Amino acid sequence: MSYLWKEWLELSRSKAFWLLFLPVAAASLSVLASVKSLPAEHGLPVFLQMMFEMNVYIVPLLCLFFASFSVMQEKEQRTMVMIVAKSRSPLSFLWRKSAAIQLLTMAVLIVWYFILIVPVKFWFVFHVPPFLHFLLATMALVFMFNQLGILLGLLCKTKIQLISANLAVLFVFLYLYDFVLLYILPSVTYDNVRLFSFVYFLQPLHALRFYLETALGVFSLDYLSRTMKKFFSFPPELFVLLNIAVWGVGALAASIGWSRKGEER
Amino acid sequence: MKRWLLISLFFLCSFYVPNEVDADGTLQQLIDAAPAHSTIRLENKTYKGDLVIDKPLVIIGTKGTVIQGSGRGNVISVKAPHVVIKRVTVTNSGKSRSTQEEYAGIKVYSDGNTLEEITVTRSFHGIYLSQAHHNRIANVRVIGEQNGDIAGQGNGLHIYYSNFNELEDNVIIGTRDGIFFDYANHNVARRNEVSRTRYGLHYMYSDDNAFYDNTFMLNNGGAAIMNSNRIVLQNNRFVFNKGMRSFGLLLQMANDNQIIANTFYQNGRGLYVDQSNDNVLQDNLFLQNEIGIELWASSQHQTFTKNRIWKNTIAVLRLGGEDRNRWDAHGVGNDWGDEAALFDLNQDGKGDSPFRYSSSFHKLAEENELAYLFLSSPSLHVYEKIHEWQQAGDVMAIDRAPVVQKGKAAHWVWGLAVLGVGTMIWQRGFRK
Numbered sequence: 001m002s003y004l005w006k007e008w009l010e011l012s013r014s015k016a017f018w019l020l021f022l023p024v025a026a027a028s029l030s031v032l033a034s035v036k037s038l039p040a041e042h043g044l045p046v047f048l049q050m051m052f053e054m055n056v057y058i059v060p061l062l063c064l065f066f067a068s069f070s071v072m073q074e075k076e077q078r079t080m081v082m083i084v085a086k087s088r089s090p091l092s093f094l095w096r097k098s099a100a101i102q103l104l105t106m107a108v109l110i111v112w113y114f115i116l117i118v119p120v121k122f123w124f125v126f127h128v129p130p131f132l133h134f135l136l137a138t139m140a141l142v143f144m145f146n147q148l149g150i151l152l153g154l155l156c157k158t159k160i161q162l163i164s165a166n167l168a169v170l171f172v173f174l175y176l177y178d179f180v181l182l183y184i185l186p187s188v189t190y191d192n193v194r195l196f197s198f199v200y201f202l203q204p205l206h207a208l209r210f211y212l213e214t215a216l217g218v219f220s221l222d223y224l225s226r227t228m229k230k231f232f233s234f235p236p237e238l239f240v241l242l243n244i245a246v247w248g249v250g251a252l253a254a255s256i257g258w259s260r261k262g263e264e265r
Numbered sequence: 266m267k268r269w270l271l272i273s274l275f276f277l278c279s280f281y282v283p284n285e286v287d288a289d290g291t292l293q294q295l296i297d298a299a300p301a302h303s304t305i306r307l308e309n310k311t312y313k314g315d316l317v318i319d320k321p322l323v324i325i326g327t328k329g330t331v332i333q334g335s336g337r338g339n340v341i342s343v344k345a346p347h348v349v350i351k352r353v354t355v356t357n358s359g360k361s362r363s364t365q366e367e368y369a370g371i372k373v374y375s376d377g378n379t380l381e382e383i384t385v386t387r388s389f390h391g392i393y394l395s396q397a398h399h400n401r402i403a404n405v406r407v408i409g410e411q412n413g414d415i416a417g418q419g420n421g422l423h424i425y426y427s428n429f430n431e432l433e434d435n436v437i438i439g440t441r442d443g444i445f446f447d448y449a450n451h452n453v454a455r456r457n458e459v460s461r462t463r464y465g466l467h468y469m470y471s472d473d474n475a476f477y478d479n480t481f482m483l484n485n486g487g488a489a490i491m492n493s494n495r496i497v498l499q500n501n502r503f504v505f506n507k508g509m510r511s512f513g514l515l516l517q518m519a520n521d522n523q524i525i526a527n528t529f530y531q532n533g534r535g536l537y538v539d540q541s542n543d544n545v546l547q548d549n550l551f552l553q554n555e556i557g558i559e560l561w562a563s564s565q566h567q568t569f570t571k572n573r574i575w576k577n578t579i580a581v582l583r584l585g586g587e588d589r590n591r592w593d594a595h596g597v598g599n600d601w602g603d604e605a606a607l608f609d610l611n612q613d614g615k616g617d618s619p620f621r622y623s624s625s626f627h628k629l630a631e632e633n634e635l636a637y638l639f640l641s642s643p644s645l646h647v648y649e650k651i652h653e654w655q656q657a658g659d660v661m662a663i664d665r666a667p668v669v670q671k672g673k674a675a676h677w678v679w680g681l682a683v684l685g686v687g688t689m690i691w692q693r694g695f696r697k
Contacts, residue, residue: 038504042460042482046505178644185633200638217461220485220508225634228509
């Protein structure tokens with residue numbers, strides 16, 4: 001609890017966090033302004049889907065920078081040493097730090113979306129399940145990139161290194177991953193399309209987008225060719241779980257491994 | 266005297282035909298008993314359906330009036346002209362696909378009828394016009410199965426061999442097609458909202474129709490015009506029709522259509538043209554679609570003028586061969602937004618040089634349909650830019666008179682000029 005409070009104080013005083021949060025809020029409002037003329041009955045899924053499209057670009061940035069700098073700050077200000085020295089192991093520090101960061105970033109975003117939903121209710125017919133699907137997809141995004149941020153915060157030694165590492169991770173997920181896939185596309189055939197499907201959806205942005213679009217019913221999978229049917233043959237939930245396991249839990253496991261190594265040293 | 270008065274009164278009463286009939290007994294009995302051109306007012310209750318109306322009548326319900334079919338036929342069959350049905354909910358038509366006839370909530374076989382403020386649920390087709398002309402269908406709401414087996418249900422409004430009908434302010438959700446025209450000419454559809462269907466609006470072998478101010482949203486395809494000619498589409502909105510094979514508007518074997526001032530926003534493909542010729546597209550907005558306009562080489566001589574083609578991932582995708590379409594008419598091309606960095610030194614609102622839109626995506630799309638998966642990925646922009654620098658892209662469209670918004674022309678030129686002047690000043694200062 002004390003960790004959570006400490007983290008909250010740091011977060012609430014951190015100008016950088018609010019500066020990064022500002023684009024999330026501004027983007028949500030601009031999306032709302034752009035869709036408010038849609039028919040009331042169907043505006044909500046469109047609004048949520050478009051908001052997620054915006055989040056894909058902003059939330060990873062927010063989470064990576066906030067989480068990684070939060071860990072880096074502990075190292076730079078020597079508070080980490082003090083916390084660990086206070087009878088707690090580096091591993092316990094990691095758990096608590098992760099939990100505090102995850103809870104706070106998720107809470108701030110959830111509170112914001114609950115505030116945002118008030119004007120949305122005036123314009124559109126509101127249904128709870130689509131909103132929950134949106135929150136779930138966004139929180140999965142937050143979880144994965146927070147964990148990656150924490151890992152980077154542990155791995156990097158200087159702020160410059162950390163900024164570069166954060167930008168590199170963003171570059172990989174936003175550009176490089178798909179860029180490589182585009183070049184291997186000509187070698188994908190009907191026989192290996194399932195394997196390609198796994199590789200394609202191992203990109204969290206694709207998996208979460210696919211999950212949300214199908215859950216909201218805004219993406220049609222009717223009248224597909226044989227190849228496409230085979231490509232989309234796995235349920236979207238599977239890919240979301242796979243991504244959480246690979247990127248979120250994987251980053252956490254790597255962080256634990258790194259901390260243990262530190263303990264041994 | 267009194268006796269004579271009573272006899273006269275009796276005779277007067279026997280000749281008097283009431284203009285309004287109270288809704289007691291079965292509804293079919295009431296309809297059969299009612300004189301032609303009379304009005305039947307229905308109560309706030311559920312009536313048995315499978316009705317046949319074979320004389321001109323006005324049937325008006327109240328808020329809770331439901332006519333429930335047996336599930337074995339049409340709930341209401343209108344066989345006489347000039348029938349008016351208003352303010353009722355019609356439900357439970359036959360849904361069997363192995364019968365000779367396709368059933369509907371209301372099936373109309375006659376001319377000059379009016380159907381207003383009607384809700385149709387649990388029916389194969391919502392309203393079916395069969396060789397019925399000059400009818401008016403307004404404020405009708407058809408609710409389909411939504412997300413169910415799309416082939417196992419009918420259309421919201423099915424217009425079959427029917428001409429000169431008006432379809433206005435209807436809302437259709439979750440049927441096979443929203444409004445389906447089959448061999449139906451000279452019909453007008455206005456201000457309808459169609460969502461979550463296969464095709465919001467579907468024309469087959471139907472000519473000289475018009476549709477204005479309709480909204481098509483969240484369908485597999487907004488509107489599909491197939492084997493139909495000389496249709497006018499104006500001020501419609503095709504929004505958020507997304508999916509691997511989705512489109513705002515499909516023209517397939519459709520010629521001489523006028524597509525004017527429509528909005529194509531956030532669709533898989535805004536416009537998809539295949540085997541269609543001589544269509545005019547003017548004043549439309551193609552905004553933030555994955556592919557703005559997809560043209561197959563089998564389609565020729567479309568004219569694109571005064572359109573705004575903005576912020577689409579791929580503005581124009583031409584597949585299968587040479588472009589034989591015109592991207593300007595009477596010296597006026599299209600506004601390509603940020604795609605085109607054009608000079609307009611004389612400020613006449615036209616680019617000083619032709620605009621060539623190039624892209625290499627068509628190679629990927631022709632090789633492997635999985636390429637469409639990357640249309641929402643920012644990597645595709647990088648891929649396109651790299652190919653543009655390598656000059657590996659092919660020209661998708663040549664606009665000889667591109668529109669440039671006044672005052673917005675080539676901001677980057679001014680930026681470069683400022684940068685150049687700044688560099689000169691800095692260099693002079695450095696020498697001193």
